Structures are given as structure tokens and as C-alpha cells.
Amino acid sequence: MKLYIKNMVCGRCKMVVKSELEKLGLQTITVELGEVELQEKITENQKEALLKNLQFLGFDLIDDKKSKTVERIKTLIIDLVHHKNNDLKINLSDYLAEDLNQDYNALSNLFSEVENTTIEKYFISQKIEKVKELLVYNEFSLSEIADILNYSNVAHLSNQFKKITGFTPTSFKQSKDKKRIQLENL
CATH class of the missing domain: 1.10.10 (Arc Repressor Mutant, subunit A)
Structure with missing residues (x-):
């Protein structure tokens, strides 16, 4: 099962989120910026407890598709700029479209609608x-x-x-x- 988590921006964020999941007895397969894959499904009680703990730490669970896409765009950009030294060999628009397997114009419009700024400005x-x-x-x-x-x-x-x-x-x-x-x- 995959969970999408808002505001994961660094390696420490990954460690904190993983720790919170382990406290609830949840086993992870992977913990990446903005995305966690669990070995098993999460119960409603576990989800509520996780949400409460994550919100206390400045994170949030994302459920809707638009928010997941926007958060993925942000995560890709943060990772590129802050962790890969902006090591981009293609246009940012091509990079995002390729990774998200969506048309860049649709991504750009969605991002602007949700964030009130453009992908380029971000x-x-x-x-x-x-x-x-x-x-x-x-x-x-x-x-x-x-x-x-x-x-x-x-x-x-x-x-x-x-x-x-x-x-x-x-x-x-x-x-x-x-x-x-x-x-x-x-």
C-alpha cells in the first residue's frame, strides 16, 4: 500500500516518517520524499493515529489525486535542486512530464491552480x-x-x-x- 505525505523535503524527513510508521507497527518497503510504500494495508485507526502524529511534526497525508500530483512535482523539483545539484540534462518540463507520465501543460495548469504560482516560479x-x-x-x-x-x-x-x-x-x-x-x- 502506498501513502503520499506532504512536506517531506529531506533525508531527515524520511527518517522521521519511517520512525513514526514503525512506532505504529507498520513495516515499510520504501520511504522516499513524499511517498511511502507499506508491506500491508493500513487500518483506519492506524491511519488516524499516523495522521495525528504526522501533523504534529509538520507533515500531512494526501488523499486526492490533484494534491498527490502537485506534491510529486514539488518533490521532484526539491530533489533535483537540493539533492542532485540541479543535474538536469533535459528541460524541466520534459523531466516532469516524463517522470509523471503526463502532458506538461496539464501539469502546469494543475500546479498553478492548486499552488497559485507557476512551476517555473517554484x-x-x-x-x-x-x-x-x-x-x-x-x-x-x-x-x-x-x-x-x-x-x-x-x-x-x-x-x-x-x-x-x-x-x-x-x-x-x-x-x-x-x-x-x-x-x-x-
Whole structure:
């Protein structure tokens, strides 16, 4: 049986969800970002207990098809930007359409309807949060960050960063108040 879980954005999220499932005596086959496969069906009582525990931790179960699709789009983008260093060899639209086995225009319309933003804007916001993370860590130059996140050049990254945050990357890096946004709140 598969469960779809909202707000799973990192490896720690997977560990927390797996732990909650085990507390309820549920055996997992796989635990991925946004999706869990259980060995057996879940009872209504287990589902209610799981939902309560997950909501307390900032997660939620997803039941309807639209929400599952939108959450899958978000999960694919988060995974791509934050865990695969934006290592995309094809267009984002082709990547999503191929993975979800659906027409990109339909995915785009659904995403915009549910999230009140476009897939492209969501993708850019994720990339900007990754830029912020890398700037705070201070391990890479701006040129290296642009390369890591597949920006055509530093100017493109800087312009996009300023448009989204109101700061240049350099002024953000020098700021004492480096505000990052939690991924599940983007």
C-alpha cells in the first residue's frame, strides 16, 4: 500500500516518517520524499493515529489525486535542486512530464491552480534558496554556485537572486540577518 505525505523535503524527513510508521507497527518497503510504500494495508485507526502524529511534526497525508500530483512535482523539483545539484540534462518540463507520465501543460495548469504560482516560479524559488544555503556555507565562489545550479553566468544568477530576495548575493552574504525560507514553506 502506498501513502503520499506532504512536506517531506529531506533525508531527515524520511527518517522521521519511517520512525513514526514503525512506532505504529507498520513495516515499510520504501520511504522516499513524499511517498511511502507499506508491506500491508493500513487500518483506519492506524491511519488516524499516523495522521495525528504526522501533523504534529509538520507533515500531512494526501488523499486526492490533484494534491498527490502537485506534491510529486514539488518533490521532484526539491530533489533535483537540493539533492542532485540541479543535474538536469533535459528541460524541466520534459523531466516532469516524463517522470509523471503526463502532458506538461496539464501539469502546469494543475500546479498553478492548486499552488497559485507557476512551476517555473517554484523552481526558481527553490534554486534561490539553494543559492542562499551555499552563500551561508561560504564554501563556493558565486561563479562556482552559478555553475553548480546551471545558471548561464553569474550575472543571470545575481539578477534572479536580487529580483526574488531584494538583495544582491554579495549583500546577502555580508548581511548579519541571513533569512532562509524552509523548503516546505516555498
